[in-house]
């Protein structure tokens with residue numbers, strides 16, 4: 210299994226009275242692509258952040274790619290994420306003053322799987338970003354270009370799992386369709402597990418499974434308190 214969750218409960222330390230996630234059981238198979246949707250504020254980003262080890266699971270079990278994240282320290286989770294997970298954030302989080310190529314190479318450095326310039330340039334080319342563009346600073350790119358750099362950065366260390374959080378909201382329909390096609394092709398070619406969050410249900414074409422968080426998160430129904 211790529212993801213296996215049992216009896217997970219999560220509340221933010223700053224608001225412990227509010228259970229954001231209460232998931233009795235949920236799993237994702239290796240190589241599966243899952244489109245996760247649900248109304249705003251129901252905990253989609255929170256779930257992705259737990260799966261990537263950015264947030265800590267304090268109650269229940271959370272296994273990702275066979276690793277027990279619920280027993281790991283913060284440092285171990287950071288290392289796990291750098292090695293095994295590619296994460297594309299809503300705001301991309303590129304480093305604005307570094308050029309495109311260096312933004313991508315920096316991620317491979319942190320993963321301890323240093324990929325060379327050639328690998329990075331090939332990947333950027335696959336994502337339709339040419340050599341000239343790769344010399345530009347991230348702050349000089351369009352939103353669509355930044356998005357593709359963020360994907361390249363997530364893929365450079367050859368992660369087994371790619372997590373993408375609502376990445377298309379700033380794009381027009383044509384660019385969105387091109388982006389989705391590119392993403393799904395890359396995921397299939399590299400045989401990765403994909404978890405993709407969006408409000409936009411029309412994007413779920415091509416995924417193995419489309420699921421609402423409310424189907425398996427009990428906290429979303431009850432407005433539950435611990």
Ligand SMILES: Nc1ncnc2c1ncn2[C@@H]1O[C@H](COP(=O)(O)OP(=O)(O)OP(=O)(O)O)[C@@H](O)[C@H]1O
Pocket residue numbers: 221223224229247248249250251252253254255256
């Ligand atoms: N850092 C935080 N501290 C406290 N509460 C938070 C924090 N981040 C999110 N929340 C709360 O947790 C709940 C779930 O938020 P989350 O961002 O996971 O929802 P979401 O489904 O991804 O929403 P959206 O679709 O709007 O991005 C919300 O009620 C939110 O207010």
